[in-house]
Amino acid sequence: MQTQLSNPIGVFDSGVGGLTVVRALMERLPFENIIYFGDTARVPYGVKSIETIALYAREITQFLLQQQVKLLIVACNTMAAVAYQVIQDLSPVPVLDVISAGARTAAAVTRVKYVGVIGTPATINSNAYARAIHRYDSEIRIFSQACPLFVPLVEEGWLDHMVTRLTAQEYLKPVLCHEIDTLVLGCTHYPLLKPLLQEVAGEGIQLVDSAEAMAEQTAAVLSEKNLWNPERVLPDYRFYVTDVPLRFQSIGERFLGRTLSNVRVIKW
Amino acid sequence: MQTQLSNPIGVFDSGVGGLTVVRALMERLPFENIIYFGDTARVPYGVKSIETIALYAREITQFLLQQQVKLLIVACNTMAAVAYQVIQDLSPVPVLDVISAGARTAAAVTRVKYVGVIGTPATINSNAYARAIHRYDSEIRIFSQACPLFVPLVEEGWLDHMVTRLTAQEYLKPVLCHEIDTLVLGCTHYPLLKPLLQEVAGEGIQLVDSAEAMAEQTAAVLSEKNLWNPERVLPDYRFYVTDVPLRFQSIGERFLGRTLSNVRVIKW
Structure with a gap:
């Protein structure tokens, strides 16, 4: 054909x-x-x-x-x-x-080789990002976190809302305490939260937008x-x-x- | 048969x-x-x-x-x-x-005849609670509000969380300003938020649990x-x-x- x-x-x-x-x-x-x-x-x-x-x-x-x-x-x-x-x-x-694409970019971007991944419960539980990132560099340590409320928050349009900020602080806390330098937005809804997530994560952390x-x-x-x-x-x-x-x-x-x-x- | x-x-x-x-x-x-x-x-x-x-x-x-x-x-x-x-x-x-059941109870409970109804976007947009309540008492004024984030918040288990409280305050504000005395929980997920919603609504408001x-x-x-x-x-x-x-x-x-x-x- x-x-x-x-x-x-x-x-x-x-x-x-x-x-x-x-x-x-x-x-x-x-x-x-x-x-x-x-x-x-x-x-x-x-x-x-x-x-x-x-x-x-x-x-x-x-x-x-x-x-x-x-x-x-x-x-x-x-x-x-x-x-x-x-x-x-x-x-x-x-x-x-999107997972291979995001994983490849994350592996290329991280310098300290500590990478955070956020996504839906199914994505995170599948461990697919960790496996995909390890295909590019098996030394990278991955810290992942399911964020089930982000999708409904984005669909509600609360992109820069105190509720979303508090939710992000709570979800990201266990990931950020590992001194990652790269955070993969492992869900297509999350690019809309980029400004807020960048603020919560801090300037030193590179966000990987899987759509881009x-x-x-x-x-x-x-x-x-x-x-x-x-x-x-x-x-x-x-x-x-x-x-x-x-x-x-x-x-x-x-x-x-x-x-x-x-x-x-x-x-x- | x-x-x-x-x-x-x-x-x-x-x-x-x-x-x-x-x-x-x-x-x-x-x-x-x-x-x-x-x-x-x-x-x-x-x-x-x-x-x-x-x-x-x-x-x-x-x-x-x-x-x-x-x-x-x-x-x-x-x-x-x-x-x-x-x-x-x-x-x-x-x-x-559940709608007829909740509507009947709400009509029986309200004294000031100002009733609030909260539910999913589809339930609220359908106007079904207003129609059902009016079948029991056509003089009741109804103030309704869609609360799309409550279901994911309940499923996340954040039943007594600051994020849920802030969300409830924001959703209930336009309803509470009408001095209702009765609030219908028009979604089967909401009974789990009863203590929090009672606090946000205040003691003077009777919550109608549609499951009961x-x-x-x-x-x-x-x-x-x-x-x-x-x-x-x-x-x-x-x-x-x-x-x-x-x-x-x-x-x-x-x-x-x-x-x-x-x-x-x-x-x-």
Whole structure:
């Protein structure tokens, strides 16, 4: 099968969080067509069992492959943590994921080799970031912390609120006491908390935004595999969701950083 | 069809929150058999569209009817708010719901006829509590507030935490400024926040716990329809869930107030 270079990049997520990855891709790869799939009817994945997450990941992968994507990006940390292999086994096109991207950047950035990782309970319990970081440098010590309240706080829009600051102080305390110099934001919702988290963590700590790391790695893979779209026209962006939840538009636009149009609902 | 009096009461919810209703039923109706269904694979419903919630409600109703329940209790405020009619149309047995139960108690309790209602965004946006309260007394003025962070705060176990207190102060401020004397806890998670909410609201305000109101109304309907189980043996409790999420056991037992056993997983 010959891959069409103008075929879209498929990005998928359990909900709207992956739109932070789409935003980073739009900025870094301005001529690539993108199809986004957000499983908004079944979000959040972060508290579900591994079997259920793997089943959902398989369904979404099949859907995006039918749309002729040339590359698959797993923008959901939870799916990347527990279902990456399932997705790769299904896919004839390259599969990239936010965890590898964030891990690679973290390993490159840390000097003291003490790295903090924050994410949903499922991501943290899976230990996937630790394994991925150790693939790049096995000497790095990793201190991780599940932060289940950050997603609802971001969706509430309390990005610079005293409640969010107190919550961040409480969650980060056990991580910060280890004198890390790098903190991986291991959930696509967290880039919106970057200013607040930087303040709580202190200036000496480098935050690794996995959406930006993902866009960088995608650019590298497009070069390596000669998959860049040669067309220099306005790209096509399509957004598939399994439900249009309350406040979807406003939350989605906060993540994407621009107007969200061309949204189609798939009912399963 | 002759209803067997020893048949179980079917209680259903989008997740584990409805276990607060089961707890109240166990205390109020100690000889009734109970089947609980928690749709833990698809929780939370509170942010999904009305169509999706109605579809799920239909599936669960059919499942419980197959289990020969003698009475159906919709313990999920969100389902009661947007899918009550769908459930009732399907069911040959009586259907009770937390919203009617809470509304009836609120109407009976308020003296100044200013009532506050808090719940998930879907419950509050549906305006179902206002409609239900007005069926009992159309003169009551209702002030409602969506509190999307309360569910994750309860599931995090921060029942008496500064973050929860600050969040409650912020959410309740616009409601409390109307000098209400009654506050309906319109979500099955909220009974666990009762002590904190009572403190934030102040002693002059009567909290209506919809789980307790539900148990009272169930007792009344069992009497009215002659449906009490005459057997005086240890009742049978069965719990069906669609997934066993992380921390399910500990969160479930916090809601139920006792050991959670006899849990079966249904895969759809």
